[in-house]
Amino acid sequence: MRQKRLLVAWCAILSVGTISAATAQDTAKAALAPPAVVSPADKTAIQVFEKQVKDYVALRNKVRENAPKLSKDSTPEQIQAYRTALELSVRNARPNAKRGDVFRPEAADYIRRTLKNEFQGQDRKELRETVLETETQGVVLRVNYPYAQSAELSEMPATLLAKLPQLPKEVRYRFVGRNMLLVDRESNVIIDFMPDALP
Amino acid sequence: MRRLYIHKFLIALLISSALSCPAFAQQRATNNAHGAAPKLTLPLKDGSLRFAVMGDTGSGSAKQREVGDMMVQYHQAFPFEFVLMMGDNLYGGEAPQDFEKKFAEPYKALLDQKIKFYATLGNHDLALQTHYENFNMNGKEYYRFKKGNVAFYSLNSNYMDKKQVQWLEDELSRDTSEWKVCFFHHPPYSSAKKHGSDSQLRDVVEPIFVKYGVDVVLTGHDHVYERIKPQKGIYYFVSGAGGQLRTGDVKETSPLIEKSYDRDMHFMLFEVAGDQMYFQAISRTGETIDSGVIARRKK
Numbered sequence: 416m417r418q419k420r421l422l423v424a425w426c427a428i429l430s431v432g433t434i435s436a437a438t439a440q441d442t443a444k445a446a447l448a449p450p451a452v453v454s455p456a457d458k459t460a461i462q463v464f465e466k467q468v469k470d471y472v473a474l475r476n477k478v479r480e481n482a483p484k485l486s487k488d489s490t491p492e493q494i495q496a497y498r499t500a501l502e503l504s505v506r507n508a509r510p511n512a513k514r515g516d517v518f519r520p521e522a523a524d525y526i527r528r529t530l531k532n533e534f535q536g537q538d539r540k541e542l543r544e545t546v547l548e549t550e551t552q553g554v555v556l557r558v559n560y561p562y563a564q565s566a567e568l569s570e571m572p573a574t575l576l577a578k579l580p581q582l583p584k585e586v587r588y589r590f591v592g593r594n595m596l597l598v599d600r601e602s603n604v605i606i607d608f609m610p611d612a613l614p
Numbered sequence: 615m616r617r618l619y620i621h622k623f624l625i626a627l628l629i630s631s632a633l634s635c636p637a638f639a640q641q642r643a644t645n646n647a648h649g650a651a652p653k654l655t656l657p658l659k660d661g662s663l664r665f666a667v668m669g670d671t672g673s674g675s676a677k678q679r680e681v682g683d684m685m686v687q688y689h690q691a692f693p694f695e696f697v698l699m700m701g702d703n704l705y706g707g708e709a710p711q712d713f714e715k716k717f718a719e720p721y722k723a724l725l726d727q728k729i730k731f732y733a734t735l736g737n738h739d740l741a742l743q744t745h746y747e748n749f750n751m752n753g754k755e756y757y758r759f760k761k762g763n764v765a766f767y768s769l770n771s772n773y774m775d776k777k778q779v780q781w782l783e784d785e786l787s788r789d790t791s792e793w794k795v796c797f798f799h800h801p802p803y804s805s806a807k808k809h810g811s812d813s814q815l816r817d818v819v820e821p822i823f824v825k826y827g828v829d830v831v832l833t834g835h836d837h838v839y840e841r842i843k844p845q846k847g848i849y850y851f852v853s854g855a856g857g858q859l860r861t862g863d864v865k866e867t868s869p870l871i872e873k874s875y876d877r878d879m880h881f882m883l884f885e886v887a888g889d890q891m892y893f894q895a896i897s898r899t900g901e902t903i904d905s906g907v908i909a910r911r912k913k
Contacts, residue, residue: 447776485742485745488745489747490710491710493745494743494746495710542814549737564709568739569737570737571772571775572814573774573814574814584777601742603741
């Protein structure tokens with residue numbers, strides 16, 4: 416009888432442990448889940464946005480040929496030469512680039528709604544603080560010009576990144592205050608930006 | 615004769631005032647520490663893996679250099695093979711002179727001895743640092759390497775996208791190393807007031823760490839030292855005062871704290887010998903601010 420009770424107790428303990436571990440994994444998976452419902456109009460907006468980004472990357476990778484090759488064991492001088500050359504090449508290849516070229520109205524609207532859903536609620540206060548505590552005073556928002564090297568970079572919340580349209584490796588999202596930027600990862604050039612993106 | 619006594623008295627008064635001046639006392643402590651033998655608490659076992667840890671270093675300040683000098687002193691007593699950097703490797707710019715002043719010069723003596731530095735990116739670091747020869751990131755924002763029986767995972771906590779999370783999960787799932795150490799910039803647990811625990815990051819990475827048996831997590835970002843009470847069997851450290859410091863930033867009533875220190879800059883030393891991982895945190899002036907041993911979990 417005693418042994419039976421012990422066996423029942425062990426089964427209960429193991430079950431709780433398994434459920435806890437599964438719950439933790441489920442929590443992480445839920446946190447990284449994409450948005451549940453995307454309307455046909457939003458799907459189109461996302462597709463247009465992704466195409467604009469893809470076009471930028473194709474152009475950028477083409478003009479990257481003009482920059483000196485950068486090895487994985489580079490000196491600071493080589494890094495600077497590469498960054499400067501890439502920045503200039505990208506700027507020259509997009510002489511008429513302006514705000515809204517990539518964040519077109521429909522995509523901007525979808526992203527703003529996604530941000531609103533992600534940042535609203537008292538439990539999201541910390542998320543807002545994580546983004547808004549970044550010291551970005553002095554960052555000039557100008558398409559086709561680099562983000563100030565001396566300025567801090569905002570941490571992009573993992574849960575938010577999972578819900579936004581996915582980007583190729585050459586491009587990154589970044590916040591400056593409540594503004595959302597699209598930035599070239601290597602040259603740090605601002606490709607486009609959305610003012611007042613955060614609620 | 616009387617005049618001579620007055621002169622002697624005045625000289626003595628001047629000397630004692632100078633000696634009691636806090637700045638002078640601090641300098642003397644530094645000098646004494648630099649002159650005195652390092653006070654090592656690590657066992658120096660044969661065949662052990664030895665490494666150092668430092669975070670938020672890239673200020674280029676005189677105090678950063680003093681931490682570097684103290685690391686050199688301790689290296690003579692405890693020859694560590696490599697150094698892990700917790701991010702914010704360079705503050706305020708990434709021109710060649712920034713790399714020189716904020717990294718290559720302060721750690722020249724270690725670099726000259728071919729000690730490798732393995733960096734991670736902080737929120738003051740641009741992506742192209744991954745190509746810098748002395749950061750050994752191999753062009754990657756997140757990477758893994760192994761030394762002895764320890765696997766090290768450097769992550770980019772600035773941009774924890776799905777791709778990186780998937781990579782981490784895939785790599786950890788097939789990793790049979792006895793020890794698994796992750797290091798990145800933003801602390802999942804921290805008792806500092808300025809930033810504190812990054813709970814949204816923790817929600818994503820902690821379940822993976824727990825599932826795949828990560829033993830130790832090293833972070834920076836908060837410019838203090840903290841050893842967190844083990845969380846779900848994992849030991850977390852905040853080592854973010856290698857070149858920056860926020861005095862008084864630790865919330866001393868935090869239930870997370872096992873040990874904390876925010877009065878001076880510091881670095882850490884680790885020694886892994888079989889199933890034991892020894893650590894020692896050392897201040898800029900050579901004072902031991904924390905030490906202990908972590909037993910490897912049976913997995």
